[in-house]
Amino acid sequence: MTLEPLTMTCQEVDELAGAFALGALPAGEHEAVEEHLASCRRSDHMELRHLSETAALLPLLVPAAEPPANLGARIVAAALAERAAPSAGAAAEAVSAIVPFRARRPTAFPLALAAAVALVAIGLGAWGIAQRSALLAAREQEQRQSTVLALIGSSGTVLQTPGSATVPTALLVEPKAGGAAYLVQSWPPLDASRTYQAWYIAQGAQPVSAGVFSGSSGQLQAVQLAAPAQAAQAFAVTIEPAGGSAQPTSQPLFVRALTPG
């Protein structure tokens, strides 16, 4: 059984101005006021808007509480995950497909060799959301996010890389436990003749490859990279010929300092 939506007069809305501003309307009435505000042509209901501004000062009176240090990074990761959510009807894919990492010349890169090299496609497979109920879709989205969030949540450091004309923002995650780093990205795939290649850069030394990887066709993926050496000060990604290069041969898509902030 569904209830008929309430309709309110301007006077009724004004009488509820304080309760609305304070979030004290029961379900149904709040929506009815919002609906009225969205469509009312007789009044601008300035009192209600003013009282809402006054109510928005009240949070300054609550005792201070420190949010978890990684909450901001989790929110950014979840937002990126939503942006990367696959379009409806895309082909179904495995949740945690492990794709072999294409290590380039491993003998030349002991760090890269030491790292377990694998491309981990996190659970952002296209699930045919459109065909499912909204509830199911929401639950799936939550699952996809939580897989990424588990990685972020376990991390010691999460750095956001700058977006560019070629690639959107990504997250570089260095887990607390050390070892491999992860680049959480949803970058466009490149044609078969080219590859993305990640680099660690230290002052006075040549860039060191962190690994090569392909794009992710709009899905969020965590690419496992070599752990950064102690001296590494910056992280960069270039586009290189397939298989990768010994040293960068093109301008970096971005350079990100390896310090938080």
Place this chain on the structure above:
Amino acid sequence: MTAERSDEELLRAIAAQDVTALEALYARYGGLAFSLALRVTGNREMAEEVVQEAFLSAWRRGSTYEPGRGSARAWLLGVVHHRAIDLVRARISRGPTVVLDDIGELPGGGDPWPEVRQKLDRETIRGALVSLPDEQRRCIELAYFGGYSYPEIAEQLDVPLGTIKSRLRLGLQRMRSLLADETAPEARAT
């Protein structure tokens, strides 16, 4: 150092899926939002959930914010508050309802609300709230910090619904008027 973007500019950028704007908005309001959510729910996990969902809501629905209808700050904190209230009403879990005796440091560190802080310090806001008639103040606290709806407050206090509606409205009107006096320098300079 580049000029900081206003709250409104940040919300517009967020609506255009600028993740750096989302970060900046969180840096500005994350602590305050978390403190508010924790105060209403009394539960850290719930508060985290509330804050995350509120900021993601800005990410998804930032474009629905209309500057003509109020500040971005009021919009964002309103989303946080509503989500916190939804949770406490659904799960019957609430934070303590006493509020004014326990004001600690400004929530969250970071950069909370500089333009408001310039005009109104918390003692002024607190002063405006405590100067209200007791019954108005009590109703505002139960509603805003306790998450009770006005019919619930009416039942708790055993007074008519209309009385509670009036107390909430008149109390906020009086607070607004007191704070407007505080922020009008000319009014006191002459």
